Amino acid sequence: MVLNDNIKKMFASFAPERQKAMDRYTSFRVGGPADLLVLPQTVEQVIALVKTAQKTELPVTIIGGGTNVLISDKGIRGLVMVLTRLKQKIEQITPSINTGEESPGRIYLTALAGEPLGHLCRYAADAGLAGLSWAAGIPGTIGGAVMMNAGAFDSDMSQVVEQIEILDLATLATVVLPANRLQFSYRKLALENSILLKVRLGLTKADAGTVRDEFYRNLKIKQSTQPVSQASAGCFFKNTPGVKSAGFLIEQAGMKRARCNGAMVSDLHANFIVNHSNACARDILNLAGQVRKRVYDKFGINLKEEVKTIGD
Ligand SMILES: Cc1cc2nc3c(=O)[nH]c(=O)nc-3n(C[C@H](O)[C@H](O)[C@H](O)COP(=O)(O)OP(=O)(O)OC[C@H]3O[C@@H](n4cnc5c(N)ncnc54)[C@H](O)[C@@H]3O)c2cc1C
Numbered sequence: 001m002v003l004n005d006n007i008k009k010m011f012a013s014f015a016p017e018r019q020k021a022m023d024r025y026t027s028f029r030v031g032g033p034a035d036l037l038v039l040p041q042t043v044e045q046v047i048a049l050v051k052t053a054q055k056t057e058l059p060v061t062i063i064g065g066g067t068n069v070l071i072s073d074k075g076i077r078g079l080v081m082v083l084t085r086l087k088q089k090i091e092q093i094t095p096s097i098n099t100g101e102e103s104p105g106r107i108y109l110t111a112l113a114g115e116p117l118g119h120l121c122r123y124a125a126d127a128g129l130a131g132l133s134w135a136a137g138i139p140g141t142i143g144g145a146v147m148m149n150a151g152a153f154d155s156d157m158s159q160v161v162e163q164i165e166i167l168d169l170a171t172l173a174t175v176v177l178p179a180n181r182l183q184f185s186y187r188k189l190a191l192e193n194s195i196l197l198k199v200r201l202g203l204t205k206a207d208a209g210t211v212r213d214e215f216y217r218n219l220k221i222k223q224s225t226q227p228v229s230q231a232s233a234g235c236f237f238k239n240t241p242g243v244k245s246a247g248f249l250i251e252q253a254g255m256k257r258a259r260c261n262g263a264m265v266s267d268l269h270a271n272f273i274v275n276h277s278n279a280c281a282r283d284i285l286n287l288a289g290q291v292r293k294r295v296y297d298k299f300g301i302n303l304k305e306e307v308k309t310i311g312d
Helices: 005-014 043-055 117-126 142-148 208-225 246-252 281-299
Strands: 034-038 060-063 069-071 076-082 091-093 106-112 161-168 174-178 194-205 263-265 273-275 308-310
Touching: 005 034, 005 043, 043 060, 043 076, 043 161, 043 194, 069 281, 106 117, 117 142, 117 208, 142 194, 246 281, 263 281, 273 281
Parallel strands: 034 076, 060 076, 069 308
Antiparallel strands: 091 106, 106 194, 161 174, 161 194, 263 273
16 A cells, blocks of 8 residues: 555654565564554554544554564555554552452552553562463563463463453543453454453462472473474464374474474474475465364364464
8 A cells, every 4th residue: 555645744743664675573573564564562553543644544464572463475554553563561450449449469550551461570570470471472562461361381361361451443542451351362352443451361379389399390291392493483283172283283293393494393483384484474384284174184173373464
């Protein structure tokens, strides 16, 4: 889409990025240019950007840490907001004092959507707050983690989210949604036409040493079982309920180390497709297609993608 001068002028005060290639904003290190790319730092800027996009009829795409997305080689049309700068000091609240709720041992942590999940995990580990150690080593933002219902070690975000604040894109109102109004399922929060702005987690006071040990134990397991130093978007496919893990099926289908140009099925964890050497999105999608076909041919199971494909 070619943006006319009038539209460019309307967005000028938001300091759009000059370098608009999306490969710099994704852990896969692939992705073509956005028409317009802005990294807002405040909730007010996010709202003003959405209003301007609606006035100019530009579609809006939200990216957090870009660690669970595959952006097409042709890029993304319209306005892209990358939320990694939307953060402030993590707030700690004791429910019984500040909210009138009686909940001994309970502590809330509040963060804006762009806060790295890793910061929250370490903060909780250092403060002796239990409930988030399972997320050690999961990259990305807290906003992305809630939207994806990120999980590991049989736990996921649905177990710790107390409430979220969203921008409803239909009404442009900010709305607070308590946990009992949120529909989480495997790697998904059902939330349409909204931008997640703020998250409140509910954790429990515990022995700091125990929480820290658990955090580092989980981190070590993750680092030894996943190709964390290579460009990827984590597990490419979802596990299918009631059957062995997608990684196991892919390995048994003989697809470990399979390649399509610079894209490769990881040697360490078969459900990771890695950008081995200058892969483009098409290489990754082609390889994912081959993996899906081989698993279907061998097991009759149709793997569904966990990674979100975005763009043209
Ligand atoms: C090495 C590695 C290991 C990983 N391990 C795990 C793991 O153990 N478990 C796991 O579950 N995942 C894992 N992942 C995947 C990924 O890190 C998580 O899903 C993460 O929580 C995504 O967060 P993000 O900020 O990067 O989201 P993004 O990838 O930027 O976005 C994901 C989706 O959420 C939407 N979104 C993001 N932020 C917002 C917002 N504020 N409002 C509205 N929509 C939004 C985007 O539009 C997109 O559809 C791993 C990834 C890598 C690279």
